[in-house]
Amino acid sequence: MKLPRRTFLHLAAGAAALPFASPLARAQAYPARPVRLIVGFAAGGTTDLAGRLIGQWLSERLGQQFIVENRTGASTNIATEAVARAPADGYTLLVVTASNAINATLYDKLNFDFLRDIAPVAGLIRYPLVMQVNPSFPVKTVPEFISYAKANPGKISYGSGGHGTSIHVASELFKMMTGINMIHVPYRGGAPAMTDLMGGQVQVVLNPLPESMEFIKAGKLRPLAVTTATRSQVLPEIPAVAEFVPGYEASAVQGIGAPKATPAEIVERLNKEINAGLADAKLNARFTELGGTVFPGSAADFGRFMADETEKWAKVVRFSGAKAE
Numbered sequence: 001m002k003l004p005r006r007t008f009l010h011l012a013a014g015a016a017a018l019p020f021a022s023p024l025a026r027a028q029a030y031p032a033r034p035v036r037l038i039v040g041f042a043a044g045g046t047t048d049l050a051g052r053l054i055g056q057w058l059s060e061r062l063g064q065q066f067i068v069e070n071r072t073g074a075s076t077n078i079a080t081e082a083v084a085r086a087p088a089d090g091y092t093l094l095v096v097t098a099s100n101a102i103n104a105t106l107y108d109k110l111n112f113d114f115l116r117d118i119a120p121v122a123g124l125i126r127y128p129l130v131m132q133v134n135p136s137f138p139v140k141t142v143p144e145f146i147s148y149a150k151a152n153p154g155k156i157s158y159g160s161g162g163h164g165t166s167i168h169v170a171s172e173l174f175k176m177m178t179g180i181n182m183i184h185v186p187y188r189g190g191a192p193a194m195t196d197l198m199g200g201q202v203q204v205v206l207n208p209l210p211e212s213m214e215f216i217k218a219g220k221l222r223p224l225a226v227t228t229a230t231r232s233q234v235l236p237e238i239p240a241v242a243e244f245v246p247g248y249e250a251s252a253v254q255g256i257g258a259p260k261a262t263p264a265e266i267v268e269r270l271n272k273e274i275n276a277g278l279a280d281a282k283l284n285a286r287f288t289e290l291g292g293t294v295f296p297g298s299a300a301d302f303g304r305f306m307a308d309e310t311e312k313w314a315k316v317v318r319f320s321g322a323k324a325e
């Protein structure tokens with residue numbers, strides 16, 4: 001059947017527009033059902049809380065539930081693999097952490113490649129670790145600590161939450177950049193390391209700020225410095241390590257990732273809504289309460305940051321000789 005010229009041109013124009021209209025329609029329709037936010041750590045920690053804060057914001061903005069699902073084990077590798085293998089439709093997201101960058105070198109064999117298999121969506125928050133000692137330890141500043149360590153090689157022990165944790169690699173970076181010698185004492189988590197620090201079994205721990213605040217405020221631990229490049233707005237009186245060791249920087253980070261090949265328009269919409277949340281005064285204040293600074297930017301910005309972190313921590317892991325247990 002031969003179509004009238006006007007009808008043919010109308011249909012042809014509509015067909016030509018479909019490839020351009022389809023992504024927009026898909027983004028506008030998303031999400032049509034609940035979305036899972038996979039967290040590689042147990043409920044109640046900083047990563048879990050960050051995931052729940054942004055999940056609540058996205059639920060309210062997008063009209064569907066963003067549900068946090070905790071999948072612990074293997075230093076976030078179980079959670080990351082679950083997302084890497086999930087359908088690339090925007091309904092399974094990962095709360096990304098510094099562990100993802102560290103694990104790329106720490107583990108000899110993984111069933112995924114983080115930078116290849118997880119698409120960056122957006123940054124959420126960055127927060128410092130705090131270099132802290134027992135109040136009885138005879139140093140009060142970072143220069144004094146370095147001098148003491150050089151005068152007493154191999155006599156200082158530092159605690160960590162285990163091989164390859166941010167506490168571990170941040171401490172090894174400090175060793176690498178200062179030339180001091182400290183003995184690593186790994187624990188099954190940061191909490192027991194902090195308990196032994198207060199008991200004098202280890203001399204120093206670089207622990208995340210949110211998990212250290214109550215001990216610092218109670219005078220149970222003496223903070224020497226924060227590990228971010230600049231001072232923390234939560235503890236502005238405490239110097240940054242970089243003020244004494246130029247170029248030193250280590251921070252915990254949380255962001256959002258998705259399976260590779262997730263449609264760009266869905267990634268862009270999530271990025272837009274997450275950045276709107278980070279700019280919201282109330283949500284920003286909640287993130288600040290966690291001891292961090294919001295980390296806005298494009299998906300590409302977050303991707304570059306994680307690539308740089310992966311390269312940076314690869315050098316430190318190799319220097320330390322650490323391997324996954």
